Amino acid sequence: MSWKCSMHLTSMVMLLLGCLVSGTLSLKFLMSESVWLIEWDIISISSSCLVMTLIFDWMSLMFLSFVLFISSMVLYYSGDYMHGDSNFDRFMYLVIAFVMSMGVMIVSPNLVSILLGWDGLGLVSFALVMYYQNEKSANAAMMTVLSNRVGDVAILLSISLMFAMGGWNFVYYVEYMDDSVHMLSLKFLVILAGMTKSAQIPFSAWLPAAMAAPTPVSSLVHSSTLVTAGVYLVIRFSPALEGSSSQSFLLIISCLTMFMAGLGANFEYDLKKIIALSTLSQLGVMISILSLGFQELAFFHLLTHALFKALLFMCAGVVIHSVKEYQDIRNMGGLVGSMPLTSVCMTLANFALCGMPFLAGFYSKDLILEIAFMSSVNFISFVLYVLATGLTVCYTFRLIFYSLSTTFNMSGCSGVVDNSSLMLNPMIGLSMGAVLMGCSLSWLIFPEPYMICLSLGLKTLPLVVSVLGALIGYMMNMCLVSEALKSLMFYGSSVVAGSMWFLPFLSTFKFSEMSLKLGEKVRIGGDFGWSEFYGGQGVYLGALKSGSVIQMSQETSVKIFMKSFVLWGVVVVFMYM
Template structure:
């Protein structure tokens, strides 16, 4: 049996068991902390703690289920790869790192999983060995390294408490000075892993990885690790830190939505969509609703995994091209894949009674019920409209637009294993929203809004859909006005120049300053008063002494006479 099948069946079995255990623990409001004794030396014990409660078990089941489908899908997607087994083992290491992070109640064991995610993600991003992948991998690894340092600093600050089991201290030390510093460090660490402003540029760059890896990373593992950590630490945050988090995450939502509207790379559009949804989770989390954020985290993981798998199948079929402008009328050649893609798109928009509707609509109405500034409120609803805008734009290019690829093409839906991997997710995508809502929210939310505020979501969705279709039809003719439009779209589409700031902005100025110092000091004053000046002095002295050493006897007689005169004068 192939290695893909082995891990598929193993993860599927574990996923079913953990899901049932999670439901059982939730119904009984039951938590379990176990400590595995790794090493005993004299009176010292090294133990590995494990926290099993409804949250960790449910998240674990979703991670394992999506991983099993992605591994099954990879068997055909990566079929031409000579090192398929190595790829699958890297994916399994990635999943194991995430599992270690999910079940850890201890900040040190969380760091092991956290760092494991960062290192294995680097190996997966540079899997296709070319210069673009190396650059993307380095940007990903170094951005995540900032979060690792923040976790290390929080570990150092937690030494004040006598133990690193953070679950013991969340309520007890809430108003202390140390807990404020720890909460700030945890927020910054989560911002790097979940790619919030100003660490957003690594997330689209990580699209250099193979599509199955993108599907796993952007649904339930790497980028959700930061949100999951914040959900775990949510009782520790003060009002100021939550306000800071609310502002950053709302701006991230808006920025990524604008970026996706002006993007033409299929995978990058979906990556920016992930960034927008991460901002949405952090917005609702910063308002104190950690359970609602967790609910959206689970639902989003399912349809985002399937969205990437559909994108991978389309990219596979069109010979590796990722530009959506070539992909018109794909519904004729790839009907099943396009159906799955558009179901996920509509779920992302929050179409009623698909899974995304149950989380997104509840979040939007909860936001309307809350007391906040009009700035955050408008940014939130504009971001919701932009989500619909880029989703409808993607649907337009895949279904309605003209097919603009090569005349000679081989577009057939023959990939049975990939279709079965996607088919395993589609029913869960459709029905999981209502099912999980009935399971997780035993007492319903009370929402009481005026008719205008109730219709705000619908209004922005309709406006976003119309804008998306119109932007798709837009043809640019080159004149002064359109060039200005191109400059604006380039700025908005490049995530407000953030990739430039994160790469050249970090490296160019120090290199330029170093070069200036080298010219001024090493090749300038140091050289003039150092080696070059010494060389000049030695040359002048040696030329003067050379006159004496030309072996003229009259010079030696003259020197002897001068010496005798000096001698007589002294005497």
């Protein structure tokens, strides 16, 4: 067997073994309610020690097992998807480095060691997004890395603020952070870092742009690694956020994010961007329930979402591979007859995303909606929850209509068949997870169920909204196709709704223009102006002038002049006496 084949098989086996070990340990720790904290002192500065700390509890180990399982499936899937690529080995090494960075971040309760995994994710994601080395990939990679640098700076500043607490192991102090100015600044910086990594408003533009990466990378990034790092960090800091004013801010931002993403996905025609916007919407769901104080419920949805979102991206990759690399859903259609197994897996993942009973997404998403309706959320957040739920089902059935069930719209040269076991086997494995892991995780994480007390109207509201969204998403697009571009009558509204409220435009052109103009003013007035006058050049000229004066005072002619001046002074004094 060639190296290219053995590489993805070997990495899959190793990651599956790690998944098995971490999953078994997570069950042991969950049942015994134990935590292992391993510390290694590296250096001590003043009263603060730089400590490499690893935390092993049921949450970190369970998340690590899911990351390793999904990564093993993605690497096995990549053996056929990236077959024939001239840089296959580099791609595999980058994906493995990506998984290792995420693993470091998961098991780190220390802000300094978290920064290692955090920056590793940003660096490797930059290399993976610009993997195809064209202009579009380079622009998307720059937008991704510069947006995430905001979160990196926030982590660095929070490290400096935690220096006053005597250490960077936030697990020791997270329950004792009060509402002083110092602690509020620290909480704001952590929330800002989580918002940038999870692409909340106004940092949402980089998430669809990162679709320039290969599809296996998208499957990994949007399910369990890069975008979930911010959610996981906020989950770890969640005891410090309870009862603080930052919760209301986080709630309205996350509700706006999931509404904006759901609305934009209904006007998008790029297959991968539709799935990316659905990821953005589900990230808003996680952050919103986290802002209400239910961190275990947010973690539950994080795990279930990772399974069916990775499956959805893999199905999209198979479809794109088969239709001559088209990504426009209008050039697809009728895939049920020619790709039955892929269509079944894709429909299963879509139904799990919608919260179809009794799939994985139902157990977490339905519980999140009921808990949110029971909580004291304001009316705007309640309406955004309802609309976002309906829009999720709407764009899902729109995607099913265009890609799976409508007429055949592809070129005759498209070889649309299910004939690759290397891509189908991991999809079947993730399909089993999308069906079974919802109920299994609910039994493990919530052995005592929540007490839900809702009226009949609120209890049936998610079901009614989902049914309405499905009818609108399927029937309206059927009418739009038959009535020849009726949506052009609402062109202005479609542009606003489909452009993510102009966030990509503001994040690239206007922001770059303003920052470049500001940088030019700073360069002229600062680097070439005041900093030169009072900085290096000013110090140099001042030292040069003072040196010349000292040199003149030490010369003989100056000494003779000074002696004669003193003598004439004495003579003048005696003359006037």
